[in-house]
Every structure is written in C-alpha cells, then in structure tokens.
Amino acid sequence: MSRLDTLAGVVLAGLRARDRVVYCGEDPEGLVAGVGHRGVPAAEAVASGNLRVSAAEGSLLCSGVFEPAAALSFLREEEARARKDKYSGLRVITDMSWASRSLPGADQVTRYEAGLNSFFSEGYLLGICAYDRRLFDPLSLRRHAGAHPSAAGPGMPFDPGSTLRMRRTRHPYGLRLEGEADMFNRQALSSVIARLVDDLPDDGTVIHVDVSGLRFADTAAARILSQAGDRAGGRLRLMGCSPALLRLLDFHGSRLGRDRNGDAERDTA
C-alpha cells in the first residue's frame, strides 16, 4: 500500500465524518490529484472548503526551518477558521516527510509532536501525522511514534481499541483516558498529564483522571500517573482504577486510586 493509498483513506474518513480536513505537507496539488485518482472527491472538497491543502513551507516551516511556535499558531488559526465555518471537527493531516531531512529545527519535532497532544486533547482537533516509512530509519521512526497516542500503517490498521485516546474534561477539571497505554504513547501521555498539572489552578481544584476506559496500562504509564500525583501535591484523583492498574500503582509505591475518596469512586470493588 503506497503513501497516497494511506492518505486517501484518511482524507475520505474525514470528509465522510463531515469534518474539515486540512492537509499540509509536500506537493499539496499532487495530493489532491493523487487521492482524486483513488476515488476521493478531493477537487470538489477543495472547492467547497471541506478540504484545505497547504505546503509545509509556510505552515510548519519558515524559510526551511522548523519553528514549533509558528507551527502551533498555524494549527490554532486553522482551528479558529474551522469553528467559524461551523465544522463540528477538524482533522489535520501533516505529512512529516520533511522531518527526515536534516533541516534546521528537525530535532525539535519529537518534542513539538508530544506537546501537540495537550492541544488535541481538547477534543475538537484530530491530528494525523503521516511518516513515510521509506524515509526514516527504524529507530527514529520509533522515537517519533512514541510522541503519538497511536500508530497505524499498511498491514497495521489503526485500531481504536489498542490506541490511547485522551480527552481533557472541564467539569470536573481533568482528563479521560481510554484504550491502551504502552511505550508507544508514553511521551504523548506524559506531555498531556504534565500540561494538566502545569495548568492546575491554585484554588484547591483537584485533577480528576478517569481511567475506567483504560483497557491496558504498562508500568511506565502507572509511573507517569504516580509522579503526576506527587507533582500535583496530592491533588490528583484516579477514577475507575482497574485491579491491574491498582497493582501497578502499588508496585511504584503510590497510594493513587487507594485514597478514601478514590475508593468510593471506583467501579470495581
């Protein structure tokens, strides 16, 4: 399965969901033509505004340099525009092929990608970063993949059950985790949780992390949660801890999920 086959599937899924789809990467015109040949009404979607395409240069790159602040503001602008145009959601597909070249700033990508997750966890935006396997060596691909909550690819379909979905909640202040947390989304989880603790208001608010939909968590995920509890000075509560996650928290010497209030909210005895 080629890069364009994969991207065609992603674009089509976005259009079918009636979300605004934004592609940014190399050769945007080539993308429109290429996915068009694969049966996606891309040209029509561009005409109606359902699909917007732009080159990496000018959106993610400034004069050939990767600039995280500029890239984030590009995403913020696209988000504001999609909300103004009354789309119920926005899907941004970034073709990361440029990151395989030794561009100035390319070393910032993994950190930028991890930081993006707290932006996505607000729920409106779905981000898909396309990495062409042929352009990256396996270890750097693993490093990039670790910044994402999930990965998919030819012969490795995107499986919502085995990915980690993170969504910030306002009432109560916190986060809902669903799916599976393992080493491939460790950085993504870590950056979203760190942001949650950084943003914690100083008025006695307690962070509520709903883990009832977490089907699997590894020891590193439990450690991220327990360290966040320490950093939040105890103002972090887990809801819906599974026996397996409780065991891992115990393993790290954490009382998270076992405090009196936490116990009352657990749905497993």
Next chain:
Amino acid sequence: MTGRRPDSSFDHPALLYRSAEEYLAGTTTFVRSAVAEESPVLVAVPGPNLGALREALLGVADRVVFADMAVAGRNPGRIIPRVLSKFAGDHPGRRVAIIGEPIWHGRTDLEYPACAAHEAMINAVFAGRDAAILCPYDAGRLHRSVIEDAWRTHPTMIEFGAIRASDRYADPFETASSFNQALPAPPADAETLSYGEHSSLAAVRAFVRRHAAEYLSADATEELVLAANELAANTIEHTPGRGRITVWSEPGMLVCQVEDAGLLTDPLAGRMLPGRDRQGGYGLILTHDLCDLVRVHSCPTGTTIRLHKHC
C-alpha cells in the same frame, strides 16, 4: 544492638539437616540468639517446616515475623527483592536475622537453576550489610549435587552441630553464571509471533491474551499479558533487532518465551529495586512479581526469557 556486635558483617551459613530434631535445633538456636540481641527476625520457610518451627518458637513468636516461603518465594527470583531486601529495608540501620529456605524437596529441575543462582546472588546483594541469613538444606532428601552447590553458594556451613568455613565457596557472579543454562527447545507446534515494528506491542498483548485465556483465569491472563508486554518493550527499547514470542502449555502450567538479540549479563537484573528517580529497570522485577517462575538464558547471540504461570 550496636556496641554489642562491633563487627557489622554479613553471615550467610547453610544448615545441612537430616532430621526434624536437627532442623529445629539449628534454627531455634539461630532465632533465640537473634532475639536475645534484639535483632528483627524473619522466618521464611516452606509450609510444613513453618508450622513445626512456629510451634517450637512459641515463647518468642511475638518477636518473629513468619512467612511461607512456598508462597512468598514460589518464584525464586522474587525472594531477594520481595522477602530478604524488603525485610532488611523495613529495619534500616539494624542488624536483621533471617531464616530463608528457598530450596526444598519438590523443587523441580526447571526451578532449581533459578534457586541456586538466587543463593549465589544473596552474597553479592548483602555484601557489607549488617545481616545474617541462615539457609536450611534437607540433606537427607535433596540430591547430592544440590548439597554440593550449597557448599559453593555459602561461605560457612553448619553440619552435625558444628560451624566451619566452606572450602568450595566461590565468587558469587561466577557461580551464578554457571546456572545461566540453555533451556530445552519449545515444542515444535508452539505458536510464535515476531515483533519489532512500532505499535506491535498491541499485537504481542493480543497474541498472549488469546493463548493464555484458554488455560488461565482472567486475572492470571492479564498478569501474563503485562509481563510479556514489559519484556517485549525491553526488546524494542534496548535492542536494534526484532523479538520473537512463543506460547505453549506444559502439564500444570502455561509457558511464554520472549527471545531477542540483547545480552543480559547482570545476574542481579530483576533482583534489585531501582532507585526512586530511575525511569526504567522495573520491567524484570515486575515480571518476577507476576509469574511463578522466570528462567533466563543469555549468551552472545541473544537472550531468552521464559515465563511460567501455574494453571
């Protein structure tokens, strides 16, 4: 107490016994003298011996912590971090006295090399610590080669009521490496999965879950899934190549084997809790917690770790 014993040192004698009387004489003397010195005392011996010893120590039982080694130490890889080091850590700055009986009649050939390596590693972990660990051996029933190994893993021996230095005691790391033995091949029809691509951990978990659920309870299945996930994550994080996972059943247990091209040279790996600030190093300890037996064989071409769960 400090002052009474100026030579803060580590004692690790083996007690070779051939009868219940010999067993009780050796162990109760050890406990009573530790109690007299006000040392914290732990008795971790297998079930039947535990009952007899508890009865013999009635007068001082409230000064002694008892544990069934057949439970707490069923997996010999757990004994150092979860039994011995834990008890010592619960009493910082004090000399602790422990009876630890990790090898008993009925330990299988599969378990034995892990037990013997454990005995050797006690010497490395407790070197320089203020502690005494007495290891009883049932010389009447254990195989002669097991008693021979006890002479290699214990600096001092107690036999027929007399204590003497072992003339065969050797460097603990060299002794442990002599138990780094190749494992018998898995059955030819065992199911196998190769992993290494990013996100293949989800496939590893699904593979183990599917095969384990047939034999194990839901909780035990998830324990094995978690242990296998940690080992496969180690492959992906620490080795450049791919790994292979194989699952099969043997009488009374489910076996899950993880192989990769990494080299695991430290026989202490998985026996020492990493410091609080360490990010890694937890996988192997957790694996020992979750499984009934973990066998490791490492050589320059790669490492095989075999997990066993009783059905």
